[in-house]
Amino acid sequence: xxxxLVFVEQRNGNIRKASLEALSEAKRLASGAGWSVCxxxxxxxxxxxxAELGAYGASKVYVADEERLARYSSEAYxxxxxxxxxxxxxxxxxxxxxxxxxxxxxxxxxxxxxGCLADVTKLAVEGGTLVAxxxxxxxxxxxxxxxxxxPAVVTLRPNVFPAATGGTAAEVETLPPAPGDIxxxxxxxxxxxxxxxxxxxxxxIVSGGRxxxxxxxxxxxxxxxxxxxxxxxxxxxxxxxxxxxxANQVGQTGKVVSPSLYIACGISGAIQHLAGMSxxxxxxxxxxxPDAPIFKVADYGIVGDLFQVVPPLIAEIxxxxxxx
Amino acid sequence: xxxxxxxAYVPDTASVIKVAAAANRINEADIKWIVxxxxxxxxxxxxxxxxxxxxxxxxxxxxxxxxxxxxRECLARGADAAVHVKGGEGTFGDALAIAKVxxxxxxxxxxxxxxxxxxxxxxxxxALVGAMVAELLDMPHVTGVVKLEIGDGSLTAHREIxxxxxxxxxxxxxxxxxQKGLNEPRYPSLKGIMAAKKVAIQAFAPAxxxxxxxxxxxxxxxxxxxxxxxxxxxxxxxxxKGEEDPAAAARELARLLREQAKAI
Numbered sequence: 001x002x003x004x005l006v007f008v009e010q011r012n013g014n015i016r017k018a019s020l021e022a023l024s025e026a027k028r029l030a031s032g033a034g035w036s037v038c039x040x041x042x043x044x045x046x047x048x049x050x051a052e053l054g055a056y057g058a059s060k061v062y063v064a065d066e067e068r069l070a071r072y073s074s075e076a077y078x079x080x081x082x083x084x085x086x087x088x089x090x091x092x093x094x095x096x097x098x099x100x101x102x103x104x105x106x107x108x109x110x111x112x113x114x115g116c117l118a119d120v121t122k123l124a125v126e127g128g129t130l131v132a133x134x135x136x137x138x139x140x141x142x143x144x145x146x147x148x149x150x151p152a153v154v155t156l157r158p159n160v161f162p163a164a165t166g167g168t169a170a171e172v173e174t175l176p177p178a179p180g181d182i183x184x185x186x187x188x189x190x191x192x193x194x195x196x197x198x199x200x201x202x203x204x205i206v207s208g209g210r211x212x213x214x215x216x217x218x219x220x221x222x223x224x225x226x227x228x229x230x231x232x233x234x235x236x237x238x239x240x241x242x243x244x245x246x247a248n249q250v251g252q253t254g255k256v257v258s259p260s261l262y263i264a265c266g267i268s269g270a271i272q273h274l275a276g277m278s279x280x281x282x283x284x285x286x287x288x289x290p291d292a293p294i295f296k297v298a299d300y301g302i303v304g305d306l307f308q309v310v311p312p313l314i315a316e317i318x319x320x321x322x323x324x
Numbered sequence: 325x326x327x328x329x330x331x332a333y334v335p336d337t338a339s340v341i342k343v344a345a346a347a348n349r350i351n352e353a354d355i356k357w358i359v360x361x362x363x364x365x366x367x368x369x370x371x372x373x374x375x376x377x378x379x380x381x382x383x384x385x386x387x388x389x390x391x392x393x394x395x396r397e398c399l400a401r402g403a404d405a406a407v408h409v410k411g412g413e414g415t416f417g418d419a420l421a422i423a424k425v426x427x428x429x430x431x432x433x434x435x436x437x438x439x440x441x442x443x444x445x446x447x448x449x450x451a452l453v454g455a456m457v458a459e460l461l462d463m464p465h466v467t468g469v470v471k472l473e474i475g476d477g478s479l480t481a482h483r484e485i486x487x488x489x490x491x492x493x494x495x496x497x498x499x500x501x502x503q504k505g506l507n508e509p510r511y512p513s514l515k516g517i518m519a520a521k522k523v524a525i526q527a528f529a530p531a532x533x534x535x536x537x538x539x540x541x542x543x544x545x546x547x548x549x550x551x552x553x554x555x556x557x558x559x560x561x562x563x564x565k566g567e568e569d570p571a572a573a574a575r576e577l578a579r580l581l582r583e584q585a586k587a588i
Contacts, residue, residue, distance in 0.1 A: 072490070074455065074464075074465065075464065078459075098485075098486060099468060099483075099484065099485040099486055100485070102451045102452075102467065102468075103455060103465075103467045103468070103483075104455075105452065105455075106419065106423075106451075106452035106453070106454065106455030106456045106458075106459070106467075107455045107456070107458065107459045107465070109419075109420060109452065109456065109546075110420060110423060110455070110456040110459035110460050111459050113420075113546075114420075114546060115418065115419075115420050115545070115546025115547040116419060116420065116450070116452050116546075116547065117547060118419070118449070118450045118451060118452055119449065119450075119451075131550070134449075135449070135555075136417075136447065136448055136449050136552070137335070137339075137341045137350070137446075137447050137449070138337075138446070138449060139555065140339075140340075140341040140554075140555075141341045141343065141350065141552055141553065141554055141555070142552070142553050142554070142555055143348075143417070143549050143550075143551070143552050144549070144550045144551040144552075144553075145417070145547055145548060145549055145550060146547075146548055146550060147546055147547060147548075148418075148544070148545040148546045148547065148548055149543060149544075149545075150546055152546070152547075183464035183494055183495055183498075184464035184465060184466055184492050184493070184494035184498070185492065185493050185494070186490045186491070186492050187480075187491045187492065187493055188490075188491045189485070189488055189489070189490050189491070190482075190488050190489040190490075190491065191487060191488045192487050192488045192489075196487065197487070198486035198487045200486055201486050201487075204587075228588060239504075245505070246470070246484075246503070246504045246505035247484055247505075249504070252337045252446065253337065253361050253362070253446075253504050254504070256449075260587060261581075261585075261587040261588070270338075271337075271338055271339075271340070272337045272338065275337075278555065278558070279555065281587075282581075282585045282587045283558075283561075284577070284581070285563075286566075290563075295561065295563055296558070296561075297558050297561075298558075298561040298563065299558070299561050299562070299585065300561060300562050300563075300564075300577055300580055300581065300585065301561060301562070301563040301564065302563070302564045302565075302566040302570070302573045302574065302577055303563060303564070303565055303566055303567060304565070304566025304567050304570045304573060305566075305567075305570065308566070308570035308571075309566050309570045309573060309574050309577075310574075311574075312570065312571040312574035312575065313574040313577060313578055315574075316574055316575045316578035316579075317578050317581075317588060320578055320579075320582050320588070321588075
């Protein structure tokens with residue numbers, strides 16, 4: 001029976017939510033096509049997590065548990081994935097489209113001689129072939145792609161596919177030590193100050209643009225974001241002005257995001273910014289200029305001064321949350 | 325020491341994208357072409373490496389005739405040599421096919437101690453070619469680099485990940501892909517522009533590198549664009565007037581988000 005192999009990502013031994021989304025989508029597709037779902041997990045002291053993956057649809061989980069796999073290494077993780085792929089001969093290999101997934105997928109695809117369908121937002125099986133939709137030109141267009149004659153590596157954009165439980169326990173198989181040297185070594189991980197949520201992973205994003213007038217006013221954006229459990233985003237203009245780090249930039253030369261809720265404060269909506277966020281489910285714009293292009297993609301908006309709109313908005317949301 | 329930069333010549337990020345009649349490519353009629361912005365960071369880093377260690381910079385591209393203009397631009401900014409593998413129409417969007425061609429061009433014109441590339445080519449947005457080239461050439465790689473220190477025979481790179489930075493060390497030769505924030509690219513000087521015109525660009529066909537582009541784009545294709553469409557246009561947003569009474573508009577927005585959109 002054909003199967004989909006899902007590479008499951010962990011950080012500090014915790015399974016990443018985006019991987020559970022990838023696993024759930026694999027299960028959904030496999031159920032329709034009469035395929036099975038296998039998973040592969042690499043790390044250190046992660047064996048206990050493996051059986052839990054059954055709940056998200058894996059019937060079999062291959063585990064590589066070694067100290068040198070505790071931190072990510074594209075070379076060692078690629079060796080692990082190849083080992084698992086050799087065992088289950090999958091029709092496709094899924095990964096979460098995270099920083100790790102985007103780094104690993106290229107190496108794995110080249111090693112296996114397979115293509116890679118990157119950062120996909122929709123998947124279907126048509127006549128036994130996997131067909132994907134992926135935003136291109138930063139979301140200005142959508143391409144329908146397939147992987148040709150070989151199986152495909154597929155990276156799934158986080159926050160797009162729902163994670164769904166309902167499976168049972170998975171059979172766990174331990175893989176032998178991964179062969180090969182690790183040349184590129186992760187020496188340490190520097191956590192971002194304040195432990196802020198990353199825009200690429202967030203379900204809600206509150207962004208600030210030139211309309212916030214100065215870097216100190218990101219405090220207001222952060223207050224609204226904090227209330228909503230949201231990540232803080234930014235337009236290119238304020239990143240280039242040095243008001244906030246590039247990691248927060250949403251748009252064509254920043255991150256392309258699809259959260260459930262995107263609130264743009266003082267962002268006019270240059271084509272490069274719209275490209276990066278217009279696939280968000282609900283878009284809210286707050287801007288002084290009624291002709292700002294951001295209003296053309298907004299589901300809700302207020303034409304007004306954000307400094308007079310955002311504080312009462314925070315107060316009202318706080319009140320609604322307290323009532324709930 | 326020697327380095328090379330893998331460059332993609334892409335539509336300007338300000339371009340309005342339209343679908344071509346063939347329905348699986350963009351309409352190129354009004355497109356202005358640019359060096360992919362991330363490749364500008366890659367090139368700048370290579371030039372800084374040259375300034376520090378005297379390592380000449382070769383720029384490599386795989387693309388149609390117009391990509392030559394991108395190579396000239398890179399030469400004007402300080403690259404020493406340029407290599408143009410002509411073609412790429414049939415393999416467009418297929419990162420593995422592109423990586424095979426670029427890896428073959430590296431083998432033909434190298435060896436290089438460092439291979440720089442942008443984290444992704446703007447347009448096809450795959451973010452794959454750097455890691456694929458590294459694998460095909462059996463080199464380590466670091467993608468999404470925002471800070472780089474090159475020592476003797478090794479490098480230390482800061483790589484952007486969700487919520488933080490990974491500090492990675494790797495021996496040379498190594499593939500490094502550039503993320504925004506790595507540096508501030510310089511503009512070409514007039515002298516550079518004049519000098520760039522005199523540099524002979526080395527041109528190859530994929531066949532000169534031992535590759536059959538017909539196979540790469542045909543039976544050997546690993547990512548095929550079957551169709552291209554524009555995202556559905558949005559309309560009918562609820563836009564409230566908040567100039568007179570911003571607090572009332574804010575309250576109404578909160579209510580709509582709660583009751584209608586169920587988003588908060």
